Amino acid sequence: xxxxxxxxxxxxxxxxxxxxxxxxxxxxxxxxxxxxxxxxxxxxxxxxxxxxxxxxxxxxxxxxxxxxxxxxxxxxxxxxxxxxxxxxxxxxxxxxxxxxxxxxxxxxxxxxxxxxxxxxxxxxxxxxxxxxxxxxxxxxxxxxxxxxxxxxxxxxxxxxxxxxxxxxxxxxxxxxxxxxxxxxxxxxxxxxxxxxxxxxxxxxxxxxxxxxxxxxxxxxxxxxxxxxxxxxxxxxxxxxxxxxxxxxxxxxxxxxxxxxxxxxxxx
Amino acid sequence: xxxxxxxxxxxxxxxxxxxxxxxxxxxxxxxxxxxxxxxxxxxxxxxxxxxxxxxxxxxxxxxxxxxxxxxxxxxxxxxxxxxxxxxxxxxxxxxxxxxxxxxxxxxxxxxxxxxxxxxxxxxxxxxxxxxxxxxxxxxxxxxxxxxxxxxxxxxxxxxxxxxxxxxxxxxxxxxxxxxxxxxxxxxxxxxxxxxxxxxxxxxxxxxxxxxxxxxxxxxxxxxxxxxxxxxxxxxxxxxxxxxxxxxxxxxxxxxxxxxxxxxxxxx
Numbered sequence: 081x082x083x084x085x086x087x088x089x090x091x092x093x094x095x096x097x098x099x100x101x102x103x104x105x106x107x108x109x110x111x112x113x114x115x116x117x118x119x120x121x122x123x124x125x126x127x128x129x130x131x132x133x134x135x136x137x138x139x140x141x142x143x144x145x146x147x148x149x150x151x152x153x154x155x156x157x158x159x160x161x162x163x164x165x166x167x168x169x170x171x172x173x174x175x176x177x178x179x180x181x182x183x184x185x186x187x188x189x190x191x192x193x194x195x196x197x198x199x200x201x202x203x204x205x206x207x208x209x210x211x212x213x214x215x216x217x218x219x220x221x222x223x224x225x226x227x228x229x230x231x232x233x234x235x236x237x238x239x240x241x242x243x244x245x246x247x248x249x250x251x252x253x254x255x256x257x258x259x260x261x262x263x264x265x266x267x268x269x270x271x272x273x274x275x276x277x278x279x280x281x282x283x284x285x286x287x288x289x290x291x292x293x294x295x296x297x298x299x300x301x302x303x304x305x306x307x308x309x310x311x312x313x314x315x316x317x318x319x320x321x322x323x324x325x326x327x328x329x330x331x332x333x334x335x336x337x338x339x340x341x342x343x344x345x346x347x
Numbered sequence: 348x349x350x351x352x353x354x355x356x357x358x359x360x361x362x363x364x365x366x367x368x369x370x371x372x373x374x375x376x377x378x379x380x381x382x383x384x385x386x387x388x389x390x391x392x393x394x395x396x397x398x399x400x401x402x403x404x405x406x407x408x409x410x411x412x413x414x415x416x417x418x419x420x421x422x423x424x425x426x427x428x429x430x431x432x433x434x435x436x437x438x439x440x441x442x443x444x445x446x447x448x449x450x451x452x453x454x455x456x457x458x459x460x461x462x463x464x465x466x467x468x469x470x471x472x473x474x475x476x477x478x479x480x481x482x483x484x485x486x487x488x489x490x491x492x493x494x495x496x497x498x499x500x501x502x503x504x505x506x507x508x509x510x511x512x513x514x515x516x517x518x519x520x521x522x523x524x525x526x527x528x529x530x531x532x533x534x535x536x537x538x539x540x541x542x543x544x545x546x547x548x549x550x551x552x553x554x555x556x557x558x559x560x561x562x563x564x565x566x567x568x569x570x571x572x573x574x575x576x577x578x579x580x581x582x583x584x585x586x587x588x589x590x591x592x593x594x595x596x597x598x599x600x601x602x603x604x605x606x607x608x609x610x611x612x613x614x
Binding site: 148149150152153154155167168169171172176187192195196199200203218219223228231235238242249253257258266267 | 443
């Protein structure tokens with residue numbers, strides 16, 4: 081029986097490894113994609129570790145890029161290329177990868193769990209990644225931190241005093257909900273990519289605000305949250321990855337350590 | 348043949364109307380959900396128009412709500428209830444509704460268009476809704492605008508000068524891409540919920556920054572973008588909805604009109 085050329089193209093195009101297109105030099109938003117690929121032991125390439133990889137990033141987000149017949153151009157990395165498919169936006173890439181990597185239930189008429197996982201991821205990225213970034217860039221992403229330092233101090237104080245407890249309290253509550261199931265995970269009693277996202281957010285926050293995070297962890301109010309953090313960190317493949325050179329150091333990215341934005345160390 | 352009780356519950360539970368749970372008194376993020384339901388002519392209830400509807404919102408986001416066996420508690424509205432399912436986060440609700448309302452392709456192994464639609468929605472909400480909100484709350488969402496007015500002026504100027512052209516230019520480019528197909532729409536040559544989201548963002552921006560938007564529209568650089576806006580506005584069901592009492596007025600929400608944050612009117 082003849083296969084239509086387009087169906088054939090589609091099939092063969094997915095029988096290839098994943099290509100992560102992201103800035104070299106810092107974990108950034110790309111890290112959420114890496115952790116999912118690493119946990120699953122998937123084959124992938126990463127422009128952060130390819131010579132001149134940055135040129136691939138720049139070509140994708142160039143003003144002249146008009147995408148192609150199926151793919152609109154992306155605005156910003158992370159970008160995932162998988163065969164003919166090119167998609168962007170961190171939660172969107174994870175939504176695509178999750179079921180394929182066994183890190184989320186498949187989308188189907190009978191199972192809506194993917195929407196719970198996606199919802200938790202969107203909330204974690206809103207509060208613990210985007211808002212963390214805004215603590216050092218409250219006025220303009222195009223300006224240096226030094227040009228918005230006073231505003232940053234006000235914003236960081238509010239973030240530590242009000243926003244972190246709000247989001248930590250929320251995820252602690254999710255972990256106590258029946259829907260989280262057995263074990264340390266957020267949803268359905270098994271590891272999903274939402275757990276990996278929350279891990280990475282907590283890891284970045286520990287780097288950016290070590291004093292605040294130490295106090296919050298020590299309070300005992302967010303026991304489930306920090307247990308999840310430890311449980312992800314101990315996953316054999318994640319552990320191996322974090323110790324490898326593929327894991328990049330924090331720097332001038334989302335999570336930055338400016339001591340003046342953290343709280344004082346408690347005695 | 349016997350149907351298992353759980354499969355039966357699942358089926359019958361979806362044979363009910365949608366319930367939108369959102370603050371009364373302003374369009375807000377809930378408006379993206381309303382526009383999708385209205386365009387599709389779907390049956391739905393809306394706590395904004397139910398007596399004491401706010402109590403339903405508050406019960407959902409109460410610190411004591413632990414969700415149930417399938418649903419973790421939501422952090423914030425908009426929340427969609429559909430039978431047994433309770434989900435939150437605007438792009439997540441739209442992802443669920445889109446294919447069901449005929450406003451996006453179904454998720455399948457052979458068609459990845461839903462990820463393009465979802466990616467466009469996430470980008471529109473990031474740049475044209477969340478960042479628009481931050482122009483009047485750059486320091487802390489918990490403080491009044493009056494307590495962060497100076498910071499707001501700096502942030503709004505940057506938003507108008509740098510961010511709006513960046514995002515408008517991006518969507519104009521998407522509209523020129525082959526993947527957008529024929530007609531005024533963002534993806535695949537037919538209306539999707541991404542178009543409705545972009546319409547609502549532009550509508551809110553026109554309210555918040557009338558002078559800036561008039562200038563940007565008049566520049567002719569974003570012709571496709573404003574044609575999309577007009578095309579959505581003229582959809583018969585959207586037109587009827589916008590003229591109805593179900594459409595709420597802008598107020599103290601995401602899109603606020605503070606003349607001091609807009610640019611001067613051009614002569």
